[in-house]
Amino acid sequence: MIGVESSRVMRAAPRKAVGRVEASVPWDFSRKYAAVHHSGTISVENARKRSKIGRVMKVETFETPQDAAKALAGEVAELIRTRAAEGKNVVLGLATGATPLPFYAELVRMHKEEGLSFANVISFNLDEYSGLDRDHPESYWYFMHTNLFNHIDIKPENINLPSGTVKDDEIAAHCAAYEQKIKDCGGIDLQILGIGRTGHIGFNEPGSDDTTVTRQVHLDELTRSDAAPAFGGIENVPTTAITMGVATIMGAREVALMAWGEKKASIVKKAVQGPVTVDVAASYLQKHPNAKFLLDKGAASLL
């Protein structure tokens, strides 16, 4: 129950929420006292009411997932281009699942139509199912190549995912090497996240605290049942996976979590407005100095 006390700070910060203009609250201040704030389709009046909840999390609400994905892709493109102009790399933490698909589609479009180059991008994916090799259609290696990497100019040697086929007695070393490689690359500049209905980020299921790093984990039954249709039945869904830890994610300099639809509304509410708790890994993001949630109207409907 780390951080529960600090998350109960209930103090509204004066702020405005108009369009996508964010009120400026310095992060050292916002860490303790800033309110949830909204942009996009949420009215100013509602945003002010909600600001009385007094939480750390920054929330942007959009009409559609495509609008949100486009806004985030624009920010990523700017980061990539700025670093390229400085002759530097960008380290991106990437997520899988249905949620980031419109975001990846927009990045691919920007590459093809606007010449956005990923030559200076180093990527680290959050997780991979244990037991699936790279060619398995449900492996995250396959997902990332099908939906992003095969369509852009990222260098193959700059792509990093945990392996699903490491032998049991080599998993600990594999995970430690993954953590070390992230550090050796200078740490993650921007971590992209979705959220599972258990509150997981990566595969950090309930019980994952903010000291966890890359490791093998058991998957929650709700997570497995959500994945069952894609695998043609729950009996085919792996029971374990390798995932970055909550501490790994919290180590990113910036975090952007996307969530769409009413079926995510209840867990989004817990993550954004509930206590910071080991029961909801995404709630630790309330303690991150530069994290935000990008939501569509459905996912934001209970805030």
Ligand SMILES: O=P(O)(O)OC[C@H]1O[C@](O)(CO)[C@@H](O)[C@@H]1O
């Ligand atoms: O985006 P979806 O398909 O709803 O999945 C939610 C989360 O579950 C995972 O697919 C598994 O961890 C994540 O990658 C994703 O953030």
